[in-house]
Amino acid sequence: xxxxxxxxxxxxxxxxxxxxxxxxxxxxxxxxxxxxxxxxxxxxxxxxxxxxxxxxxxxxxxxxxxxxxxxxxxxxxxxxxxxxxxxxxxxxxxxxxxxxxxxxxxxxxxxxxxxxxxxxxxxxxxxxxxxxxxxxxxxxxxxxxxxxxxxxxxxxxxxxxxxxxxxxxxxxxxxxxxxxxxxxxxxxxxxxxxxxxxxxxxxxxxxxxxxxxxxxxxxxxxxxxxxxxxxxxxxxxxxxxxxxxxxxxxxxxxxxxxxxxxxxxxxxxxxxxxxxxxxxxxxxxxxxxxxxxxxx
Amino acid sequence: xxxxxxxxxxxxxxxxxxxxxxxxxxxxxxxxxxxxxxxxxxxxxxxxxxxxxxxxxxxxxxxxxxxxxxxxxxxxxxxxxxxxxxxxxxxxxxxxxxxxxxxxxxxxxxxxxxxxxxxxxxxxxxxxxxxxxxxxxxxxxxxxxxxxxxxxxxxxxxxxxxxxxxxxxxxxxxxxxxxxxxxxxxxxxxxxxxxxxxxxxxxxxxxxxxxxxxxxxxxxxxxxxxxxxxxxxxxxxxxxxxxxxxxxxxxxxxxxxxxxxx
Numbered sequence: 001x002x003x004x005x006x007x008x009x010x011x012x013x014x015x016x017x018x019x020x021x022x023x024x025x026x027x028x029x030x031x032x033x034x035x036x037x038x039x040x041x042x043x044x045x046x047x048x049x050x051x052x053x054x055x056x057x058x059x060x061x062x063x064x065x066x067x068x069x070x071x072x073x074x075x076x077x078x079x080x081x082x083x084x085x086x087x088x089x090x091x092x093x094x095x096x097x098x099x100x101x102x103x104x105x106x107x108x109x110x111x112x113x114x115x116x117x118x119x120x121x122x123x124x125x126x127x128x129x130x131x132x133x134x135x136x137x138x139x140x141x142x143x144x145x146x147x148x149x150x151x152x153x154x155x156x157x158x159x160x161x162x163x164x165x166x167x168x169x170x171x172x173x174x175x176x177x178x179x180x181x182x183x184x185x186x187x188x189x190x191x192x193x194x195x196x197x198x199x200x201x202x203x204x205x206x207x208x209x210x211x212x213x214x215x216x217x218x219x220x221x222x223x224x225x226x227x228x229x230x231x232x233x234x235x236x237x238x239x240x241x242x243x244x245x246x247x248x249x250x251x252x253x254x255x256x257x258x259x260x261x262x263x264x265x266x267x268x269x270x271x272x273x274x275x276x277x278x279x280x281x282x283x284x285x286x287x288x289x290x291x292x293x294x295x296x
Numbered sequence: 297x298x299x300x301x302x303x304x305x306x307x308x309x310x311x312x313x314x315x316x317x318x319x320x321x322x323x324x325x326x327x328x329x330x331x332x333x334x335x336x337x338x339x340x341x342x343x344x345x346x347x348x349x350x351x352x353x354x355x356x357x358x359x360x361x362x363x364x365x366x367x368x369x370x371x372x373x374x375x376x377x378x379x380x381x382x383x384x385x386x387x388x389x390x391x392x393x394x395x396x397x398x399x400x401x402x403x404x405x406x407x408x409x410x411x412x413x414x415x416x417x418x419x420x421x422x423x424x425x426x427x428x429x430x431x432x433x434x435x436x437x438x439x440x441x442x443x444x445x446x447x448x449x450x451x452x453x454x455x456x457x458x459x460x461x462x463x464x465x466x467x468x469x470x471x472x473x474x475x476x477x478x479x480x481x482x483x484x485x486x487x488x489x490x491x492x493x494x495x496x497x498x499x500x501x502x503x504x505x506x507x508x509x510x511x512x513x514x515x516x517x518x519x520x521x522x523x524x525x526x527x528x529x530x531x532x533x534x535x536x537x538x539x540x541x542x543x544x545x546x547x548x549x550x551x552x553x554x555x556x557x558x
Contacts, residue, residue: 030377057421077421084420093408093418103407105426107381126385127427129468130456136412155467186355187376 005178010232012281015202016042018232019167022071024052026113026163026198028170028191029243032058032080032251034183036171036204038239038281043069045280052100054163056109056190058243059259062088065098066263072100074163076109080256087263105133110190112163117196124157134158168198171240172224173248174214175205179230182214182222185246192224200231206248208235238285254295255288304526306480307549309499311335311535312527313483317435317476318390319344324433325375325389326350331548333392333437334364336478338539343531351375363539384424387471389432393425395477397450400513402474402486402493404429404436404455412452425454430461433473439548441479443512446493458491480549481507483524488516497524501552 016039019025029035040060043051050071055061057078064070066088078089092098104112105127115123124143128134134142143159170191175181181203183191195201203225214223238245242252242259262272276287304312314336318326326341326348328334334353338361341348349372350358357373375383383389396419397405407422408415428434434455438445453460461472477484477493481502488494494516498507500523508515527535535545 075421077423079420085418090418093415096414101413103412103421105422106424107384107427110378110381125427126430126467126471127424129426129430130453130460130464130472131422131426131429132407132412132453133422133426135453149466151466153466155470156465157467188378189376190378 005227007177008179008227008230008233009177009208010202010234012038012042012204012234012236015039015169015232015234016046016048018200018202019043019046019048021048022050023166024054024164026165026168026194027053027055027060028168028189028194029058029060029240030056030187030189031077032256033187033244034171034185034189034240034246035060035243036169036239037241037243038236039169039171039202039204039234040064041277041281041284044277054165056106057089058086059256062086062263065089065092066269070098072102073098074102074104074109076104076106080260082251082253083256083260087260091263102137103133104128104137105131108133108158108160109163110193111160113190113193113197115160115162116164117193120162122159122161125160126157128158128160163197165194165198166200168194168201169204170194170201170225171204171236171245173206173245174209174218175203175225175230175233176211176214177208177233178211179203179225179227179233180211180214180223181205181225181230181233182218183224184218184222184248185244188224192229195225195229201229202232202234203230204234204236204239206237206239206245208233236281238288239281241285241288252288252292255291258291304532305546305551306499306501307332307545308527308532308535309524310478310480310549311339311545312531313478313499313524314392314437315340315344315531316525317392317478318348321345321348321390321433323347323388324349325383327389327391329391329393330437331364332439332545335535335539335545337392338364339531339534342534342538349373361539363541364544381427384427384431387432390435390475391424391428391432392435392437393428393455395436395438395445395455397445397447398436398438398477398493399447399450399457400492401459402457402477402491403450403453403460404457405450405452407452407454409451422452422454426456429456429472429474430468431471433475435474435476435478438477438479441481441507441510443510446511446513448513458486462491481510492516494518495521497522499524500526
């Protein structure tokens, strides 16, 4: 009798229970798109501190900065798209409250994840040469090609260091209980790379379905994650709120606007936290539903 | 054949100037960041360069040329972010980015204002500017030309100018190609003395002195500075009736008042 692969279903709190102070955590998605926000909210509720966060940043980065969870931030940009500048990020940078800041080019960020996913110490790349990315990160160095180019010169390229992660947190549309997972929106972003760059990867999804259900009306090419890349699976409906999770839902622009407005002022932020971030995920979703009814 | 049209606004002139920046690009991915660049690229695709490849700014290559902020009817390809980085490295791309600062040597900053360790104003971060500038053709769009934007030396180098690219060696310089800087006052390149910003044309109604005054560094000004061409009648019809019927372009580039144009 076949036992079949492991059941990896976990609760949000069990995922956070696997995290430790000082860990390097990669957060999938892109800016304000398909971010594992329910898992980020759970980190906010935890005692975790001293984290290194690696993210194409949006409100995930903003919230963790505001809560004082971040020792080191690795990013290429932090944006909410319709609100170009993430208010907590902007405030933290201008107050100098992020102990260590690593600002990379977007492509370098991908290459760093690729190097980690391939268990290489670095990968060569043109991006970064001549820019202040290298000036502001003097620990990032260059590497000279061992091969002559057609002009007899040897190119000196950026040796993009591997962005090795302790843990990756990503949010997709569907998964089975073993960790095979699909994205149903227009863009996979880099969630597979985050998982492969990490020692352990936790995926939250809108819905856990049977393995056969993953491809019943969805092309197999949308299966971005294989179970060998995934440690745990969490079902978190609306778990990417207020970022996009196309086609399950789009960005909650009204909520994002309220978030950004509240960030500007300590009192307003305290009220926002009290209303939305003081309880568990179910309390958050209930408060959001009430907010949406008020706005309708 | 269309002739230069009556009644073109400054924004219309800017759109045509941006279109001209893409007319000789052939079959490459045109990546406009912001509204006027999007208008200019789509204008080029409908006139001077139908081979341009354009996207919806998210993840789709569009086969047709929809109006600003409208959805395209026919999709001709898939360009998720991961494949954008592939195209950047492949080189068949021309990006027109914004610039919070541009300096005399054509370096650009979108990262932050002030000291990097503790900026007075944090902006987006470097985004893809370092990779863009050493891999594929790059232009800049500045809707409000002022000494605050055109500075002697940018605070943080996100986009790399030609002198810095050369100093970084052949791997940085080989594909480096800052093509145009278009502002609401004129058109520029970076082929002035010692790889500095050079004035190529002033928009109709703008004087060379006005550009000099609005520029915070010593601009390379050739002896003879032509006027930027007016859009043709055909271009004006496309801009007004097809691409931007709601005249959103005038929010980004308002018509100058008579005081501003002596």
